[in-house]
Amino acid sequence: MDDGRRRPVTIADIAAATGVATSTVSRALSRPGRVSAATRERIQAAARELDYVPHPTARALASGRTGTVALVVSDVTNPFYFGMIRGTQQQLKAAGYAHLLIDTEDSGEHEIEMLHTMRRSLDGAILGASRLPARSLVALADEIPLVTVNRNVRGVPSVVIDTPAGIAQAVEHLVSLGHRDIVYVSGPQQSWSNQARWQAMKAALERHKLGAQRVGPFPSGRGSGTAAADAVLNSGATACVAFNDLFAIGMLTRLRERGVRVPADLSVVGCDDIFGADFSNPPLTTLTAPIEQAGRVAVSLLVSRLEHQPLRRAVVLPTYLTVRDSTGPRR
Amino acid sequence: MDDGRRRPVTIADIAAATGVATSTVSRALSRPGRVSAATRERIQAAARELDYVPHPTARALASGRTGTVALVVSDVTNPFYFGMIRGTQQQLKAAGYAHLLIDTEDSGEHEIEMLHTMRRSLDGAILGASRLPARSLVALADEIPLVTVNRNVRGVPSVVIDTPAGIAQAVEHLVSLGHRDIVYVSGPQQSWSNQARWQAMKAALERHKLGAQRVGPFPSGRGSGTAAADAVLNSGATACVAFNDLFAIGMLTRLRERGVRVPADLSVVGCDDIFGADFSNPPLTTLTAPIEQAGRVAVSLLVSRLEHQPLRRAVVLPTYLTVRDSTGPRR
DNA sequence: ATGAAAGCGCTAACAG
DNA sequence: CTGTTAGCGCTTTCAT
Numbered sequence: 001m002d003d004g005r006r007r008p009v010t011i012a013d014i015a016a017a018t019g020v021a022t023s024t025v026s027r028a029l030s031r032p033g034r035v036s037a038a039t040r041e042r043i044q045a046a047a048r049e050l051d052y053v054p055h056p057t058a059r060a061l062a063s064g065r066t067g068t069v070a071l072v073v074s075d076v077t078n079p080f081y082f083g084m085i086r087g088t089q090q091q092l093k094a095a096g097y098a099h100l101l102i103d104t105e106d107s108g109e110h111e112i113e114m115l116h117t118m119r120r121s122l123d124g125a126i127l128g129a130s131r132l133p134a135r136s137l138v139a140l141a142d143e144i145p146l147v148t149v150n151r152n153v154r155g156v157p158s159v160v161i162d163t164p165a166g167i168a169q170a171v172e173h174l175v176s177l178g179h180r181d182i183v184y185v186s187g188p189q190q191s192w193s194n195q196a197r198w199q200a201m202k203a204a205l206e207r208h209k210l211g212a213q214r215v216g217p218f219p220s221g222r223g224s225g226t227a228a229a230d231a232v233l234n235s236g237a238t239a240c241v242a243f244n245d246l247f248a249i250g251m252l253t254r255l256r257e258r259g260v261r262v263p264a265d266l267s268v269v270g271c272d273d274i275f276g277a278d279f280s281n282p283p284l285t286t287l288t289a290p291i292e293q294a295g296r297v298a299v300s301l302l303v304s305r306l307e308h309q310p311l312r313r314a315v316v317l318p319t320y321l322t323v324r325d326s327t328g329p330r331r
Numbered sequence: 332m333d334d335g336r337r338r339p340v341t342i343a344d345i346a347a348a349t350g351v352a353t354s355t356v357s358r359a360l361s362r363p364g365r366v367s368a369a370t371r372e373r374i375q376a377a378a379r380e381l382d383y384v385p386h387p388t389a390r391a392l393a394s395g396r397t398g399t400v401a402l403v404v405s406d407v408t409n410p411f412y413f414g415m416i417r418g419t420q421q422q423l424k425a426a427g428y429a430h431l432l433i434d435t436e437d438s439g440e441h442e443i444e445m446l447h448t449m450r451r452s453l454d455g456a457i458l459g460a461s462r463l464p465a466r467s468l469v470a471l472a473d474e475i476p477l478v479t480v481n482r483n484v485r486g487v488p489s490v491v492i493d494t495p496a497g498i499a500q501a502v503e504h505l506v507s508l509g510h511r512d513i514v515y516v517s518g519p520q521q522s523w524s525n526q527a528r529w530q531a532m533k534a535a536l537e538r539h540k541l542g543a544q545r546v547g548p549f550p551s552g553r554g555s556g557t558a559a560a561d562a563v564l565n566s567g568a569t570a571c572v573a574f575n576d577l578f579a580i581g582m583l584t585r586l587r588e589r590g591v592r593v594p595a596d597l598s599v600v601g602c603d604d605i606f607g608a609d610f611s612n613p614p615l616t617t618l619t620a621p622i623e624q625a626g627r628v629a630v631s632l633l634v635s636r637l638e639h640q641p642l643r644r645a646v647v648l649p650t651y652l653t654v655r656d657s658t659g660p661r662r
Numbered sequence: 663a664t665g666a667a668a669g670c671g672c673t674a675a676c677a678g
Numbered sequence: 679c680t681g682t683t684a685g686c687g688c689t690t691t692c693a694t
Binding site: 343 | 686
C-alpha cells in the first residue's frame with residue numbers, strides 16, 4: 001500500500017479533503033470543543049483516513065508549548081536516581097509529556113548552562129538534586145518552570161523527603177539498642193541532603209545528651225565505603241549512620257574484608273533504601289525514602305503549574321526506618 | 332541589568348545589530364565555514380553580546396533535524412536498563428544530542444504507536460529490547476533511523492551482547508565443578524534474549540552429552556525468584572542458570588528462606604551482572620554483560636548513520652563469566 | 663561571500 | 679462556528 005516515501009500529510013491535506021480551513025482542522029484536532037460536532041466528525045475521519053500524525057515541532061513552534069519536561073540529575077550512574085527516573089517517567093507519560101533526561105555530571109555550571117540552552121525546548125524541568133546556589137536557582141526559575149526535589153528554596157516549588165525525621169528515628173533505634181558512640185558518615189559537602197542529615201543527627205544525639213561526631217566527607221559512590229569503614233572503625237564508634245545506602249553497602253563489603261561482624265561489632269544504618277539494600281549482606285537497616293513517589297509528586301506539581309494557576313507550594317514526604325539485619329544490640 | 336521579561340533575542344536582532352542579513356547570521360552560527368572570517372567574528376561577538384540562545388524548535392522545524400534521540404525500554408523499572416541508560420546518556424551528550432526516555436510498558440503496541448507518533452520529533456531511536464516482530468521492526472526502521480540492542484533483524488543496525496557464548500562458559504564452569512543436572516530458569520517467552528539463552532544452554536549441555544531441562548517461563552521481575560527457586564529445587568538439579576540476575580537474586584532470597592545453602596546445596600548463575608550482583612548474599616556468579624558499552628556503541632552507530640553514510644552493521648559484544656560465590660562444587 | 667525570499671507545519675488572534 | 683491572515687525563529691535555495 002504505502003510506499004512510506006510520500007510527503008507526510010499535514011493539516012492542509014485534511015483541510016483540502018474536507019473543504020474547510022486549516023485553522024478549523026487545527027481546532028478540530030486540538031480543541032474538539034470549539035468546533036461543531038458535524039465538521040469535527042468529518043475532520044477526524046479524514047485525519048484517520050489519511051493516517052495523519054501531528055508534527056510536534058511545528059506545534060511547539062507555533063504554540064510555545066513543547067510537551068517535554070526534563071528530569072535533571074547530577075549523575076545518572078547513582079542508583080538513588082533510578083527511583084526518581086521511574087517515578088517521573090510514569091507520571092509524565094500519564095500526563096502526556098515526553099521525558100528528557102539530563103545529566104549534569106555533578107556540576108552546577110553544566111546544570112545552569114544546559115537548562116539555559118534548552119529552555120526553549122522544554123515546558124519545564126525537575127531538578128533531582130540541584131547543585132546550584134539559591135540565587136542561581138531563583139534566577140533559573142524565572143526562565144523556565146522548575147520543581148526541585150530535596151532542595152528547598154523560597155519561591156521554587158519543591159518536594160522534599162523528610163529524611164531528618166527519619167534520622168531521628170534511626171538514632172532512637174540505635175540508642176535503644178544500647179549504642180552511645182554513634183558516628184555520622186558524611187557525604188559530599190555541597191550536598192544539601194548531606195547537610196540536612198548531619199544537622200538532624202546532631203540534634204537527635206543532643207536530645208540524648210550524646211556527642212555527635214562525624215567522619216568524612218567522602219565523595220559520592222560506593223567506592224567511598226572502604227575509606228568510610230576504616231574511618232568509622234578508627235573512631236571507636238559502635239554504630240554509624242551513613243549519608244546514603246551506597247556508602248553503607250560499600251562499608252559492608254569493606255567490613256567483611258576486615259573481618260568485622262555486622263551488626264555484632266558494628267551497626268550500620270543507611271539512607272534511602274535504594275535497589276539492593278534489601279538483599280545486601282547483611283540486609284541493610286535504612287531510611288526508606290519514597291523516591292519514586294517524590295518523582296511523581298514533583299511531576300504533578302509541575303504539570304498543574306503548567307496547566308493551571310501558579311500554585312507554588314512545597315510538599316514534604318515522610319521517611320520511615322526500615323530495620324533489617326545490619327543493626328543490633330551493642331555488644 | 333536584564334529583567335528577564337524582554338522578548339528573547341533572535342537572529343533578526345543580531346542581523347540588525349551587525350547590519351547583515353538573517354541568513355548570514357544563520358550561517359555564521361551554524362556553519363561558520365561558509366562565512367568570511369571578518370563577518371563571522373562580528374556576528375559571533377554580537378551573539379555573545381546579546382546573550383543569544385538558538386531556538387531549538389525553530390531550528391528543528393526549518394531543518395528537519397531535532398537533535399534528539401530516544402532510548403526505548405520496555406520497563407524503566409528493570410535494573411538491566413540502568414546501564415543502558417547510563418551508556419546512551421553519556422554518548423549522546425558527547426555527540427550533542429538530547430536524550431529522550433521512552434517506556435513502552437512491555438507492549439509492542441505501545442512501542443510502535445509511540446515511536447510512530449514521535450517520529451517527527453526524533454532524529455532516531457535506540458530500541459533497548461524491542462518486543463516487535465521482525466516485520467514491524469523493519470517497517471518502523473523505514474520511518475525513523477533505528478538501532479536495536481540485543482535484537483538482530485536483517486537490515487536494522489544492531490548491537491548484540493553475546494550472552495550465548497557466555498552461557499557456554501557458564502555451563503563449562505558448572506560441569507567442571509561436577510554438576511550434571513543443570514537447569515535453565517526461563518524468562519518471558521516473547522523475550523528474544525530468553526530464547527537465545529535457552530538455545531545456547533541446550534547446545535552447550537548437548538556438547539557434554541547432558542540433557543537440557545528448563546523450568547518456567549516466569550514473568551520479568553525479582554518476584555519470580557520465589558517460584559523459580561521452588562521449581563528448581565523440585566527439579567532435583569544441583570545447579571541452574573537463570574535468565575537474568577533479577578531472577579537469580581530473587582532465588583537467592585527464597586533459597587535462604589527455605590534453608591537451602593548456596594552454593595553447597597545448589598549453585599546458581601545469573602546473567603547480566605546488574606548493579607547489586609556483586610554484593611548480594613552470596614555474591615552472584617554471573618555473565619558480565621557490557622551493557623553500558625552496548626548503549627554507547629548503539630549511539631555511535633546511530634549517530635554515525637545520522638551524520639555520515641548509511642553504514643548499517645551489526646556489532647557483537649563479548650560477555651564473560653564472573654565467578655563469585657554462588658557457584659561451587661557439586662556436593 | 664552575502665542577501666532576498668520562500669517556506670517548515672501549525673496555532674492564534676481577529677473578523678465575520 | 680468558521681475562515682483569513684499572520685506569524686513562531688530558523689534554514690535554505692536561488693540569485694547576485
